[in-house]
Amino acid sequence: MNAERLPPTWLFTETTDTAPAMTPESHVDGVGRPCEYGLLRQIVEGTSAPVVIVDEHLRYTYVNPAWTAVTGVPADGYLGKKFGSVLPDVQTPDDVLIEVLADGKPREVTVTGNTLVPSPVGRRIWRSVFHRLESHGRVIGVCGIGVEVSNLRQYLDDLETAHQRLALLDAAGTRVGTTLDVETTCAELADFLSPSLADVAAVGIVEEEFLGAPPPPPGVLRLRKMKLTAAPEVQLHLHGLDGPKPYVDLPRGGVTRNCMDSGRPWLSNMASEELLEKVNPDPEYVKIFRTAGMHSVLIVPLPTAGRSVGTVMLLRGGDSAPFSEDDVLTAQGVAARAATSIDSARRYTGEHTMTLELQRALLSEPDRPHPSVEVATRYLPSGRSALVGGDWYDSVALPGGRTLLVMGDVMGHGFQAAVAMSQYRSVLRTVAASGLPVDEMLGEADRRAARIGLDRVATCLLVLVDPENGTCTASTAGHLPPVVLRPDGSAEVLDLTAGPPLGTELGDYEMTTFSLEPDAVLLLYTDGLVEQRGTDIDDAIRGLTELSLPADGSLERLVDTLLTQLTSGICEDDIALLAARQRCENA
Known part of the structure; x- marks a missing residue:
């Protein structure tokens, strides 16, 4: 190597013992320069920051002890060798060093890699700055100083x-x-x-x-x-x-x-x-x-x-x-x-599964109406996101050829609601046998429900069909009103005075009597049929009258058509539906 192209020899001075003490006067006069060189050497070799110097051909001319300690390679393993050849797994920014040599502008760069000394953080990272070195106006190399930021990166x-x-x-x-x-x-x-x-x-x-x-x-x-x-x-x-x-x-x-x-x-x-x-x-x-x-x-x-x-x-x-x-x-x-x-x-x-089986078992055996009344029923459990509820329907044959139609809905969902539904159903069957008017039936059912301690209230609609007189008498305990479908294609929502739900012991119910043509169809239902998010319930009920439902055809087909049009096979709540019609005498 050409000694003239090496960095100044003072950086590599072995000792500063002969350097005179540094005073303000000696500093001014220049006599303290050997001491300054010694102090600089102590700083460079005592710092924990790696310092390397390469010549203009990117060959090592100096590495400080911090770099040898970090890399596990002694200083003589570097000197005279190309930058990057000693540690092949450490990134070498040769292009950056060439730019620094060319224009003299310092540059910062991130150096990463693995050395011979294991690191708990894996691949090590240094943030380094490179400066061009000059001596007597001549470019002699590049000095790089780094700070390890591996822990911060980690x-x-x-x-x-x-x-x-x-x-x-x-x-x-x-x-x-x-x-x-x-x-x-x-x-x-x-x-x-x-x-x-x-x-x-x-x-x-x-x-x-x-x-x-x-x-x-x-x-x-x-x-x-x-x-x-x-x-x-x-x-x-x-x-x-x-x-x-x-x-x-x-x-x-x-x-x-x-x-x-x-x-x-x-x-x-x-x-x-x-x-x-x-x-x-x-x-x-x-x-x-x-x-x-x-x-x-x-x-x-x-x-x-x-x-x-x-x-x-x-x-x-x-x-x-x-x-x-x-x-x-x-x-x-x-x-x-x-x-x-x-x-x-x-x-x-x-x-x-248990609730659904219980509910289906109860609903699969309603009392049969009189032969003069035709009935079709459907029950659809809600979608997968909701539990089975307490919806029920019934038809009870009474003396005098009359038939009591029942539609009810217990508050809440799940097994307890289904059990409460069975109790309300039993109470109403018992009360129906008493021969009371429908409004008094609801009043008596309300009192009995409170007396036996049912902890869930229920809405209920009773319609007493009397084919002999061609009339129906209805009373509601907070339930949705029935809809009448006539043979001419028209439909009507019956206006009933709603009383309080059953189980509140506030029973005060009214009844309404209306005529029912022999071929007209009476629809009773629970709220799952008409409730829609963002739609007023009254508007949804009136929407039933706008559907094209044939009243003169099969009741089974009618209820299937109704469910298809309103639910598309998916419902957010349980649906119970009952369609009834007086049979013609020659049927």
Whole structure:
């Protein structure tokens, strides 16, 4: 190397012992310059900031102790070598150094990489500034000074990861558990986790009823396969995971069973054949995993209070990175929220099924009207987002050829509402046998309901049909008015004075008598038929009169047509509907 082109020799002076003490006078006179050089050397070599100097050919001419300590390479391992050749895994901004040599303008740049000294933050980051060095008007190289910002970068990365995790959990809250249907919730969970967190997501839940299959052996937990989601090209290879059975039995001691029993996740990145066999001992399944290119497995339980309702298996393959600890925490957060929704859906399904069966059992056996009155009825349970309610209808044959038509609706939903409905129905059947006028029937039913302690009120409409006189007498306890459909195509909403609901013990009811032509149809219904969001209930009721409903045809076809036109097969609340018509004598 040409000594004339090296940085000034004072920077590399071995000692300053001979330097005179520095005083204000000596500084002015220039005698203190050797001391200044020594102080500068102490600063450069004592700082914790890495300092490097390269010549105009980008060859190392100096590195300070801080840089040798950070990199693990001694100073003589650098001198005379090209910038970047000593640490190939550290980014070298050669283009920036060339620009600094050319125009003399200092430049800041971020340098990243891994050195021979391990770092707890992984890839290290330095914020560096490079200055051109000149001596006696000649450019001799570039000096770089850096400050390590790896910890700050790691902090910002951790903060960003936390934000992403929270965003993912928030998204899961809006996309998973949107209904009270178990299968839908499991499908939403699998569809959310793949591809947002894994290449493949499979959800299974504990089987509690072994319908159509023998129960598992004692101590074995049965897991029903609910949904597997993956990209089409991957799912093609995973098709065999479905197997011939819709469930898998989990004996004690297996990975998945231990995961559920302990409530802790299980993770295996870059899993070996042995580890994959622990997930599923069937060698055919291991072969399927490998064929699909899966390399990492994460199993997370679906926890609720005291037990796990199922598990989620997440798989990554191909170029996807292995699961990180942040991925595990995120998966646990999503699984915990989904488990609550699945448990609620299962509870709802059990109550909904029991309530619906009770309601259908009660409604399937109404008293038959007199032969002179034709009746058609329908009951539609609400959509999946609501529980079954307390809607009911009835027809009771009374002496003198008369028939009492009943339509009622208990406040609230669920099993208790259905039980209250059965009690109101029984009370009204008993009261109807007394032969009282319809307004007094409601008054007596109101008193009895209060006396037996029914804690739910109910609206009710009674219509007494008297074919012999061609009249109907109606009274309502806060229920919607009936509609009359006439043979000429016209329709009318009957104007009734509404009294208080049953169960309030405020009974004060009035009755209204009107004529009913032999071919006219009387419609009784609950509010689920006409209630619409954003629409006034009175306008919705008047809308019934504008429908094209044939009064002279089959009553069965009429009620089906009415439901089709108003509900499109979907209803937000239960619907009970009764259509009645006097039979012609020659019918």
